[in-house]
Amino acid sequence: MTFSDDVLGRARVKDTDQLQTFYDDLGKHETVALWTVANEIEPWFPQPVSVPMLWRYDDLRPLVLESLDLVKADDAGRRVVALVNPERKDISAAVGLLYTGLQVMGPGEFMTAHRHMAAALRFVVEGQGAWTVVDGQKLRVGPGDFAITPNHAWHEHGNEGTDGPVIWQDGLDIPLVNALDAGFYEVHPNLYQEQGKVINSSLLTHGAGQLRPFGFEDGWTKPYSPLFAYPWEQTYAALQNAARASDGSPYDGIILEYANPKTGGSVMPTMSAHMQLLQPGLRTKAHRHTGSVIYNVAKGSGYSVIAGRRFDWKQGDIFCVPSWAWHEHANLSASDDACLFSFNDFPVMRSLTFWREEAYPDNDGHQTTN
Amino acid sequence: MTFSDDVLGRARVKDTDQLQTFYDDLGKHETVALWTVANEIEPWFPQPVSVPMLWRYDDLRPLVLESLDLVKADDAGRRVVALVNPERKDISAAVGLLYTGLQVMGPGEFMTAHRHMAAALRFVVEGQGAWTVVDGQKLRVGPGDFAITPNHAWHEHGNEGTDGPVIWQDGLDIPLVNALDAGFYEVHPNLYQEQGKVINSSLLTHGAGQLRPFGFEDGWTKPYSPLFAYPWEQTYAALQNAARASDGSPYDGIILEYANPKTGGSVMPTMSAHMQLLQPGLRTKAHRHTGSVIYNVAKGSGYSVIAGRRFDWKQGDIFCVPSWAWHEHANLSASDDACLFSFNDFPVMRSLTFWREEAYPDNDGHQTTN
Amino acid sequence: MTFSDDVLGRARVKDTDQLQTFYDDLGKHETVALWTVANEIEPWFPQPVSVPMLWRYDDLRPLVLESLDLVKADDAGRRVVALVNPERKDISAAVGLLYTGLQVMGPGEFMTAHRHMAAALRFVVEGQGAWTVVDGQKLRVGPGDFAITPNHAWHEHGNEGTDGPVIWQDGLDIPLVNALDAGFYEVHPNLYQEQGKVINSSLLTHGAGQLRPFGFEDGWTKPYSPLFAYPWEQTYAALQNAARASDGSPYDGIILEYANPKTGGSVMPTMSAHMQLLQPGLRTKAHRHTGSVIYNVAKGSGYSVIAGRRFDWKQGDIFCVPSWAWHEHANLSASDDACLFSFNDFPVMRSLTFWREEAYPDNDGHQTTN
Amino acid sequence: MTFSDDVLGRARVKDTDQLQTFYDDLGKHETVALWTVANEIEPWFPQPVSVPMLWRYDDLRPLVLESLDLVKADDAGRRVVALVNPERKDISAAVGLLYTGLQVMGPGEFMTAHRHMAAALRFVVEGQGAWTVVDGQKLRVGPGDFAITPNHAWHEHGNEGTDGPVIWQDGLDIPLVNALDAGFYEVHPNLYQEQGKVINSSLLTHGAGQLRPFGFEDGWTKPYSPLFAYPWEQTYAALQNAARASDGSPYDGIILEYANPKTGGSVMPTMSAHMQLLQPGLRTKAHRHTGSVIYNVAKGSGYSVIAGRRFDWKQGDIFCVPSWAWHEHANLSASDDACLFSFNDFPVMRSLTFWREEAYPDNDGHQTTN
Structure with missing residues (x-):
């Protein structure tokens, strides 16, 4: 054609x-x-301005840690190194209309509460002691945990650990909100929220998604998940269980979407997130779809071919796939699992009926790299 | 008034x-x-024909076991002792438009496959080795496990244990289906279904309800849960977790509804099921609502007051609450949990907008027994 | 088979x-x-207790009018002759779990307000001057008009005409409500409702279903149509328009469902209604489905074959089709339209996933009558 | 603040x-x-790049007509003068992420068929004889009519009149589609669609939104309205009816949203449209909301105050309100109605939960103009 x-x-x-x-x-x-x-x-067909990118954690980590000394968290608002696509510096996007960054908090550090129209999510990369208070609920999160801060929810973060800094990846839909002229921002009137007494209460109450409270905690009408944190242990166990029953997707291996247990849908209306398991030696086939994706290597090492270019990755690396770019993944280890965390704007694609997907038609589904 | x-x-x-x-x-x-x-x-206000009833497991168990020798399962279709409300013998209902019975299968026994418009659910009471094949998926279920057989799904059951019989409670909406003149029944053309290779595959794939498959096993459009079995271990753990974050419902303690992870709704469109935890010494307040409920005591002992009459129960006992009857529950033990499994027609009440509920207004929420 | x-x-x-x-x-x-x-x-397969029936308006009309003198409306609650299936006298059903009757109101007569869990609908058969107040909205209705009284909505009726009585057909889901033990009834505390100033306000506001109020009258959250009356003129015009674009259904000719403009769904959660146009000489093919239907001949004459038996009808006659009974319709006139109003429990069949339908397989789709 | x-x-x-x-x-x-x-x-709070604008039809009409001679429609693809916000020339947007233009077709002119991811709508400004074929359905549209071309629907247009050109306003979400990297475009493989025999069939079949086909033309699963054209006569009559029952919205007078009769929702997932009636002498109060709006003056004359600046308008003029800009409207005539057609991206605001609205708090709801 x-x-x-x-x-x-x-x-x-x-x-x-x-x-x-x-x-x-x-x-x-x-x-x-x-x-x-x-x-x-x-x-x-789509002509994204964004280009495929990989940011090495080995490059970013020293810079992130350096910022600990250079700025006070409360002066920065948040102490974050933002990953910006070279072609989207105008809107501070990592890819498409998605923003991402690495946030660092030193031991004992905490910040004031705010809220905004942009939705946020967190994926913890390293360090013990991180917490976030979302709409009055205090959550403790550790490496591999996924957490959400839905739009207009008050939130504040901190590190109650004593051993060292915490680094997590932030994902927000800031460029989307701005493209639609819908951005609002508020500082909490008391600077800090009042907190509920029970830590991780949403996890205790809604953390077995197939069993829902009845007659208590069940009047949820908000358009996002009442479950605010998804621990790594449960996620990894679910991946391993699923792998015993299925080969998963030809393009992604065993891939699970973090779901809102009240609806079975995505955790928030503008962004969804996945964790996928690439079993030892697995090489997936290529496909492309509308919607932009940002990945964080949660475990292992391997490579992805994106728009014909190979990107090798290992734990902590972050990379992105622009809309309609062919992409496929490979786990280079013959013995160890590789896991990719990712988040995306697929809920927007689905709501607005913009979702399209196709398989790579040639070469048994594999791109030729250049 | x-x-x-x-x-x-x-x-x-x-x-x-x-x-x-x-x-x-x-x-x-x-x-x-x-x-x-x-x-x-x-x-x-509602004038149910059904009356509150309690069937003691000590009474029923010998009769159920006696039937093992008296009839062959395949001659009976299913070897079941049905619990029938004294006022609803005309329609074989236990309460309202709900049917229940105790089914027994001897070691090595299995039966032919069929399907029908009535939806069914199972709650395993005792014995090891029970299995059911639902729409080609083989499930193994043990004591405390809950499983569903949605309407029009092929199903067949058996006991692959060697030690002794299995007894489970069946719950069906047969009287509802008949009241609406909608009953159909089919024997499987090959008498037995072809089975998938993986046991409990729906549990492996959908058993962490807050994580859903993406790009595989995700095209589910049926009006019932893709998760066919809910193991006791997960259910009991979820109750205990929830109890750490909440006091639960004033009428029911910590009560969880088995949910369809694809929708967050009830497992089937006509019947829902719950497991509730009455903590040691707990005495709930009375309420009443439209909709009929059948209980099975999953753990412990206590009593319920239903329409002013006290019914003492212990593990294995089955009792029912007719529509709009006041009811409250108590755990008599100061040290041990009590758990009540129950199923109901609440989804019908909600679909048809017939749901009404009210708290007992007098005597600090407790009925006087007569 | x-x-x-x-x-x-x-x-x-x-x-x-x-x-x-x-x-x-x-x-x-x-x-x-x-x-x-x-x-x-x-x-x-379904074994309805109800049998097909036809009640001739020529038979019923004199009895209905006779009741005008025999009982006062306020003594009767409602002055209605109920049509009862010979096999369902136990539950006062006309067919399945549906109730119907002919209500008569003399000139100047009006009655007190009440509400109940049963949903009601009206189809005006003859007479000028009928009105009904539903949830405070006064509606004027004439022959061929269809109106709804959703469950738990306050309602009261009257005849403000001077020329003679009004007769309308009532349709209610009373037997369904009772089968599910969900019946409630209340007399209005003031006996009569306060009325809004504008007559037919729901029709003025929502009567062009494809154009909805925005920023006013748009916060509707009730599970039924905000449009309470559907005038004959619009309905008949819509049938004629549709007939210019389509042959309609092989089983029903041009058939339209009265819809809730807020959802596109049925007017109420338990009952739906249709008006269908059988063009001159049309003879439809037979089909059967779950769900019960009560017809009122709105216009013309013809016959229906129901479960192999022919029932001839003309304007005003009422007949019923039990669940799963084969049925087909014919307009005997070569020049005039025939129109059938009908109501049914299809929303229940759909909500509970009990809907099944099949075409008559033999004899080019026509039953042999016996 | x-x-x-x-x-x-x-x-x-x-x-x-x-x-x-x-x-x-x-x-x-x-x-x-x-x-x-x-x-x-x-x-x-939102910082739209777009500024409020008014384009006078008196200015644009001569240019639009001039283009008739300057370019052939088939060379242009479409012969359209696009209205571009001075601050959004980079993305050819009129306001926010919405595109609009005036399209002109000479007598007897017609163009080839194509489809694209962008959704389109038309509002006919002047001229007789316009038609459009959408997914094989031929629609005839005249002044005041509103029509839709949902995304990915094949469409082609023409003017079968003999008297003169037709001018209609196009509205598309092109900038939204591009912002989300989701644009696709196809020329019809046969250049022209096959057409159904019945003109305006969707109008005949679905044009009384409160009555829906049953058993024919009812299997609609597409995410947009099956009704493709909304005639001016019905729309204006509905406005007048609504005005008899209500004062409408304080900010907009009597305002109706063109609705999808299958769902009661907006006609398409990305854009909605309204027609509003400002009764003689009416002056509305100011409010602001997220979401962008483009207006076309369908009838009468008056003015709007947008972000503190007064814009006087008369029939044919087009103006826009950026997100979060205060706006209010006035009909300057003491005797004649004024009507404003408008379209917007509110469905996007709602799907993505970005909708916010507030009333102007001071000066009895009226802005001071500068």
């Missing part, structure tokens, strides 16, 4: 002096001739 | 000879005067 | 003296052997 | 040489310090 714009059905008006005069007249009234921009704004 | 029918707004036509003649004329055309039946068919 | 119960997969235990003793023992504990009732309570 | 960024809870790190070095190091790894951009990307 060729994608020439010089066909019937595409704009192919040749420029003339007369038209140039007309275009000038249009410009005087804040208008343009559609046909001068049509092919650009209605492309044959 | 008084409920006299001799008020404006109720039917209160006095009989006359002239009216009697008129009624006779109406009868000739298969009609009646509404006012002669109105107060009966539109009562002030 | 044969439906013998003497096959593997059905209960086929032969009686013995020993078993008889066992059955007696079971009876002492309010239990029965399932196999003694299994084939009856799990039939091969 | 002040919105200073120099408070605890906002980023307020002072620049130092040491930090500048650190920022340089971050840049080498495609990262930035969040605190250097945080206040900008997480604003206190």
Whole structure:
């Protein structure tokens, strides 16, 4: 299939002096001739500005730790090194309309509470002692744990450990919120929230998703998960169980989506997250889909081929797949599991009916790398 | 509040000879005067025909075991002793439009496959080795496990143990299906289903309800849970977790509903099930609601007061609460948990908008027993 | 296909003296052997107790009018002649779990307000001047109009005409509500409702279902239609429009369902209603489905074949089709339309996943009448 | 309320040489310090790039008509003058992520079929003879009619009139689709669609939204309205009916949303449309909300105050309200109705839970113009 714009059905008006005069007249009234921009704004297929990227944890970790001394958390608001796609510096996006960064908190450090229209999620990379208070609920999170801060929920974070810093990855839909002119931000009137007495109460109450409270804690009407934290142990056990019953997806191996137990849907309306297991030696097939994805290597090492380019990764590395880019994954170890955490804007694609997906048609499903 | 029918707004036509003649004329055309039946068919509040009942396991168990020798399972279709409300023998209901029975299978025994419009659920009471194949998936279930057989799903059961019989409680909506003239029944054309290779595959795949498969096993469109079995261990652990975060419901203690992880709703569209934990010494308050409930004592001992009458129970006993009957529960032990499994027709009440609930207003929420 | 119960997969235990003793023992504990009732309570296909019936308006009208003089409306509660299936006198049902009757109100007559768990609908048969106040909204309704009184909505009726009585058909789900032990009834504390100033306000506001109020009258959360009356003129025009674009259903001709404009679903959660157009000379094919239906001939004349029996009808006649009975319709006129109003319990069938449908397989889709 | 960024809870790190070095190091790894951009990307409230605009039809009409001679429709793809916000020339948006333009077709002119991920809607401004074929259905549309072309639906347009050109307004979500990297475009393989025989069939079948086909044309599973055209006559009549029952919204007068009769929701998942009636002399109060709106004056004359600036308008004029801008409307005529057609991205705001709204708190709800 060729994608020439010089066909019937595409704009192919040749420029003339007369038209140039007309275009000038249009410009005087804040208008343009559609046909001068049509092919650009209605492309044959998605033309993401973002490019595939991999950020090595070995590169970022020293910088993240350096920031501990350079700025006070409360001066920074949050002490975060943001990963920015070279082509999206204008909107501080890592890929598509997604933002990500690495946040660091020293032992005993904590920050004030705020809330905003952007939704946030956390994936803990290293360190013991991290906590977050979301809508008054205190959660303790450790490496491999996934937690959410839904939009407009008050939140504040800290590190109650004594041994060292905590580093977690933040994921937010800030660029999406801004693209839709919907950003709001508030500092908590008392600077800090009042906290409930029970730590991890949402996990205790809703942490077995197939059993729901009845007659108590069951009047949930918010559009996001009442379960705010998903511990690594349960997640990893679920992956291993699923692997005993299925080969999983040809493109992703055993891949589970963190779900809202009240609906079975995604944890928040704008972002979803997954954890996937690539069994030893597994090499998946390539596919592409609308929607942008940011990965964090939770375990092991391997590589992904994205848009024809190979990116080797190991634990802690972060990489991204732009919309409609072919991608496939491989676990290079013959003996050890590899796990990829990822988050995405698929709920937006589904709500707005923009989801499309296709398998790589050639070469037994594998891209040729260049 | 008084409920006299001799008020404006109720039917209160006095009989006359002239009216009697008129009624006779109406009868000739298969009609009646509404006012002669109105107060009966539109009562002030529900008037269940069913009465509260408790069936002691000590009474039923010998009879159930006796049936092992008396009839062959395949001759019986299923070897089940059905518990029938004394007032609902016409429709073989235990309470309301719910059916229940105790099914027994000897070691090595198994039966042919069938399906029907009635939905079924199982709660295992005693014995090792029970299995059921539901829509081609083989499940192994043990004491305290809950399993479903959704309507129109092929199913067949057996006992692969060697030590002794298995007894489980069946719950079905047979009287509901019949009241709505919707009953269908089919024997499997091959008598037995083909089985998938992996035992308990739905549990492996969907058993962590807050993590759902993505890109595999995720195209579920059926109106019931893809998770067919809920093991006792997970259920009991979830109760204990929830008890650390909440006092639960004033009427039920810590009570969890088995949920469809795809929707967060009930496991099937016509019946739901719960497991509840009554902590040592707990005495709940009374409430009443529309909808009928059948209980099985999963653990411990205690009593319930139903419509002013006290019913003492211990493990294995089965009792029922008719619609709109006041009820409250008590754990008599100061040291041990009591657990009540129950199933009900609440999904029907909710779908049809018939759900109503109220707290017992007097005596600090406790009925006086008579 | 044969439906013998003497096959593997059905209960086929032969009686013995020993078993008889066992059955007696079971009876002492309010239990029965399932196999003694299994084939009856799990039939091969629905076995409705109700039989097909047709009530001639020529027969009923004089009786209905006679009641005007015999009882005062307020003494009767409602002055209604109820149509009762000869086999369902126990529950005052016309067919399945549906109730119907003809209500008559003399000029200037009106009655007190009440509400109940049973949902009601009205189809006006004859007379000018009828009104109903539903949840404080006054509606005026004339022949061919359809109106709803959702469950638990306050309602009161009257006839403000001067020329003569009004007769309308009532349809209620009383037997369903009672079967589920969910009946409640209340007389209005003030006997009469306060009324809004605008007549037919729901029709003015929601009567063009494809255009919905925004920023006013749009916070509707009730589980039924905010549109309480559907005028004949709009309904008949919609039928004629649809007939210009389609042949409609092979079983029903052009058939439209009265819809809740807030959801596109049925007007109430337990009952739905249709109006169908049989064009001159049309003879539909037979089908059968779960769910019970009561028809009122709104226009014209013709016949229906129900379970192999022909029922001839003309305007005003009422007939019923039990669940799973084959049925087909014919308009006997070569020049005039026939219209059938009907109501049913299909929403219940759908909510509970009991809906099944099949086409008559033989004789080009037509039953042979006996 | 002040919105200073120099408070605890906002980023307020002072620049130092040491930090500048650190920022340089971050840049080498495609990262930035969040605190250097945080206040900008997480604003206190929405900061739309788009500005309020009004385009006069008197200005645009001559240019639109001039284009008839300047370019052939098939060379242009579509012959459209696009209205572009002066601040959003980069993405050809009129406001927010919405595109709009005026399309003109000469008598007898027609164009090839295509489809794309962007959803489109039409509002006919002037001229007789316009038609569009959407997914094989031919629709005829005239002044005041509203029509939709859902995403991925094949469509082609033409003018079968003989008297003169047709001008309609196009509204599309092109900038939204591109922002989310989801744009696809296809030319119809046969250049033109096969058409159904019945003109306006969706209108005939679904045009009375409160009555839905049953057993035919009822298997609709697409995420948009099966009704493709909404005629002016019905819309205007519905406005007048609603005005008899209500004063409507304080901010918009009588305002109706074009609805999907299958769901009661918006016509498409990404854009909704309204028609509102400002009765003679009406002056509404100001409010603001997230979401962008483009208006077309369908009838009459008046003015709107947007973000403190007055824009006078008359029939045919187009204006826009950016997200979170205060706005209020006035009909200047003491005798004639004014009607405003508008379309918006509210469905996106709702799906993504970005909807916020508030009333203007001062001066009895009216802005002071500057």
